Amino acid sequence: MAGRRAREEEPTVPAAPLHPREGERLASLRSYRVLDTGADAALDALAAATARLLDAPTATISLVDEDRQWFASTRDLSAVLGYETPQTSRDVSFCAWTVAQERTLVVPDARTDARFADNAMVTGPEQVRAYAGAPIIGRDGLPLGALCVMDREARDFAEADVQALSALATSVAELLELRRLDAAAGLGSRHVLDESHALRAGIDAQELVVHYQPVVDLPTGRWEGVEALVRWEHPQRGLLAPAAFLPVAEASGLIVPLGRQVLTLACTQVALWRDTPPTGGGAGGGARDLHVAVNLSGRQLGEPDVVDVITDALLVSGLPAQALTLELTETSLAGTGAQVDAALAAIRARGVRLALDDFGTGYASYAYLQRFQPDVVKIDRCFVAALGRSERDDLLTSSLIGLGLQLGCGVVAEGVETPEQARMLADLGVTTAQGYLFSPPRTAQALGARLVAP
Structure with missing residues (x-):
């Protein structure tokens, strides 16, 4: 994930590369018109179920915008990680890496991973050690963000956990699809x-x-x-x-x-x-x-x-x-x-x-x-x-x-x-x-x- 806010004098951390079709991806994300909307009980429930299934302190649905990531689910973010706002900078975002590679990202121990060892989420009060995120693929086949779990203890994620996370990310995409304003624009019951x-x-x-x-x-x-x-x-x-x-x-x-x-x-x-x-x-x-x-x-x-x-x-x-x-x-x-x-x-x-x-x-x-x-x-x-x-x-x-x-x-x-x-x-x-x-x-x-x- 990303640091809670920009911190002065923090070490420079590697920024995630952009997705190969970043312009199209951003246009797709914005066409859903869910950024900066209110709380969504269904998305919160799905994130909570993900945390329980993977036995993690918290899970969240992160949508990666041009220079930030916005959390479509906010359950437990304040209590577990101390977030005061539903968004963070993209520069130190774990989920931005998931989006860039368009496949599940597993980080068993962030302190030993060069991409994240100096990340403010790892070195700061959040103390994130382990991360697993699956891309949320929108209707045009491009990643909108990630469904992720985080832990304050280093841990391995079993293959079954990774598969479950990917399946749940598909469910997130389906929920977002139902909320998309043009979801029923003349397409009836088509999948x-x-x-x-x-x-x-x-x-x-x-x-x-x-x-x-x-x-x-x-x-x-x-x-x-x-x-x-x-x-x-x-x-x-x-x-x-x-x-x-x-x-x-x-x-x-x-x-x-x-x-x-x-x-x-x-x-x-x-x-x-x-x-x-x-x-x-x-x-x-x-x-x-x-x-x-x-x-x-x-x-x-x-x-x-x-x-x-x-x-x-x-x-x-x-x-x-x-x-x-x-x-x-x-x-x-x-x-x-x-x-x-x-x-x-x-x-x-x-x-x-x-x-x-x-x-x-x-x-x-x-x-x-x-x-x-x-x-x-x-x-x-x-x-x-x-x-x-x-x-x-x-x-x-x-x-x-x-x-x-x-x-x-x-x-x-x-x-x-x-x-x-x-x-x-x-x-x-x-x-x-x-x-x-x-x-x-x-x-x-x-x-x-x-x-x-x-």
């Missing part, structure tokens, strides 16, 4: 914690793959670009569509590393296609001028380094900025403020195009057109499917298309499935479309063969 841990493992194992659907010039049939669509090659369940895992990715915050990975993969693949000469006038007439559209979630857009992430993807891949279009939905833009406006301006200044996806399905389409001035609007498939159904449906679709064209935006129609839909869209002035009429989303290998082969 979010288990699913998010599996998804984190899948991202780290590079099981996420990108399929591509052509964006077609209607007058010529030429493939102008592709939209990047993520899939998960699940080792047990096979190829999963986005609906099977993106809700959990959004809820857990994993959409940020997932989106970063997809962006880099898509930019790299399209840059490769652009550099590959056609071998005889392929379906797309060659890929020299191919562009790619990649979805950007609201969570990604709110990250402080979003502009750097996009810039890095372009630099690493070698893709020209003008060949990248970032698709934003009206939902992802809802509730955003000046920070997002500045990020979008910086992205556009780099030459990247912005598209408003699912246009017409939100509650403030016109307001977003005025505020963000997108380069492209994408007419949602529901309006394409309604063409020819009634005069009212045709008028609504034609009005959306006309508005985009009059504002000087490129207009792309999504979900085109029949030649009749393509003809009606062309009559309304749409020149660019995508859908199963032209091609379903395909793997890079399958689509690339059509791009460069006769």
